[in-house]
Amino acid sequence: MPLFVLFPALPHNSRIKKLKTTRVARAPSPAKAGAQPTDLRLGRIIRLLMEHATVVVSGTKIAEEISTNRSEVWRLIQQLRGLGVDVAGHPATGYRLKAVPDLLLPEVLGPMLRGTIFNAHLHHFYKIGSTNTAAMSAAAEGAPEGAVFLAEEQTAGRGRGAHSWQSARSTGIYCSVVLRPALPPSDVLVLSLAAGLAVKVAIEQVNAQARIDLKWPNDVLIAGKKVCGILTEMNAEATRVRYVVVGIGVNVNQANFSREIEGQATSLLLATGSEWSRVELTTALLKSLDREYRLLVELKDARQSILRRFTENSSWVRGKQVRIEENGGRLEGTTEGLDDRGFLQVRTPQGLQTILSGTVREK
Numbered sequence: 001m002p003l004f005v006l007f008p009a010l011p012h013n014s015r016i017k018k019l020k021t022t023r024v025a026r027a028p029s030p031a032k033a034g035a036q037p038t039d040l041r042l043g044r045i046i047r048l049l050m051e052h053a054t055v056v057v058s059g060t061k062i063a064e065e066i067s068t069n070r071s072e073v074w075r076l077i078q079q080l081r082g083l084g085v086d087v088a089g090h091p092a093t094g095y096r097l098k099a100v101p102d103l104l105l106p107e108v109l110g111p112m113l114r115g116t117i118f119n120a121h122l123h124h125f126y127k128i129g130s131t132n133t134a135a136m137s138a139a140a141e142g143a144p145e146g147a148v149f150l151a152e153e154q155t156a157g158r159g160r161g162a163h164s165w166q167s168a169r170s171t172g173i174y175c176s177v178v179l180r181p182a183l184p185p186s187d188v189l190v191l192s193l194a195a196g197l198a199v200k201v202a203i204e205q206v207n208a209q210a211r212i213d214l215k216w217p218n219d220v221l222i223a224g225k226k227v228c229g230i231l232t233e234m235n236a237e238a239t240r241v242r243y244v245v246v247g248i249g250v251n252v253n254q255a256n257f258s259r260e261i262e263g264q265a266t267s268l269l270l271a272t273g274s275e276w277s278r279v280e281l282t283t284a285l286l287k288s289l290d291r292e293y294r295l296l297v298e299l300k301d302a303r304q305s306i307l308r309r310f311t312e313n314s315s316w317v318r319g320k321q322v323r324i325e326e327n328g329g330r331l332e333g334t335t336e337g338l339d340d341r342g343f344l345q346v347r348t349p350q351g352l353q354t355i356l357s358g359t360v361r362e363k
Contacts, residue, residue, distance in 0.1 A: 043107035045066065045080065048062060056096045059094060102279055104278060118286045121146055125151045126153065127154075136233055140235065143178050147177065152169055171254045177248075179245075183296075183297065190306050192342075193217060193307070199228050203281070214313050216314065225265055227266050227267060233247075253276060307342055320334065321333075331346065334347045
């Protein structure tokens with residue numbers, strides 16, 4: 001029987017030469033995810049306008065490039081404007097981008113991800129239920145390793161259990177990737193820890209002002225507040241993984257949060273005082289994740305390297321007084337590192353306990 005494992009995730013919040021088009025419209029069963037993929041022509045129009053940023057591009061030229069007519073170009077331009085893209089002009093004079101849109105489109109990300117496993121199968125949605133749900137469905141139907149599912153907005157973003165994830169439109173990175181590692185199921189927790197390291201490296205690469213802390217097993221913090229959550233799901237047999245979906249949600253340019261989580265969540269904007277390019281950060285994130293993943297599957301000692309680096313970059317793994325909550329139960333103690341599998345060790349009055357899952361809170 002297939003084994004489905006859901007690792008704990010955030011309960012809430014605490015993305016030239018002419019490009020060969022990525023055919024995101026052929027993503028497996030997008031309707032199951034509650035949305036249709038973005039019309040490829042929108043991204044192609046943006047890419048064309050970016051390539052001719054200093055001139056006005058006629059509707060006729062755009063129509064020729066995307067194999068349609070001028071009236072359809074006008075309709076698509078209006079659709080882009082409705083999505084917040086600042087396009088100047090009209091059918092009689094042509095069109096020009098007034099500002100480069102910070103949209104996570106395959107036509108924009110693809111060229112910057114060449115050389116990684118993530119550049120060939122980028123799937124973008126303006127609105128979707130959950131990128132993880134879409135990725136899991138696609139993986140079950142044969143989506144290749146490296147398939148990436150990105151959304152501007154999620155209407156049913158998922159955290160652990162029945163918890164939701166706030167996913168405001170075009171302010172965060174909502175990203176899920178399909179991986180097919182030749183690993184036993186016991187190593188998937190280490191993959192989740194590696195994803196946390198990848199997030200930390202990417203954020204600090206874009207802006208070193210952001211001081212990132214890692215909380216076992218899947219939270220990324222700034223000044224004690226959640227800025228990112230990682231949701232790892234897999235389908236596996238007893239001895240081998242069929243596929244893994246790693247979902248990463250990053251709070252990037254949110255200026256505020258709902259009242260129930262505002263004291264626990266933050267964004268990169270709030271933490272640094274300046275807006276971030278989601279395109280730049282998503283590119284850095286996927287490149288960083290590509291490096292971590294390749295190390296894990298190709299090097300024999302990668303597991304120990306990941307555990308050591310996670311421990312070095314986390315204030316939670318050693319010497320933190322914590323409370324663990326899981327299925328109505330509670331355990332308290334002081335953290336004493338990770339075991340060889342990546343599980344958290346906690347010293348309690350009853351002795352050393354191995355934490356397999358649960359919500360970790362500071363005592």
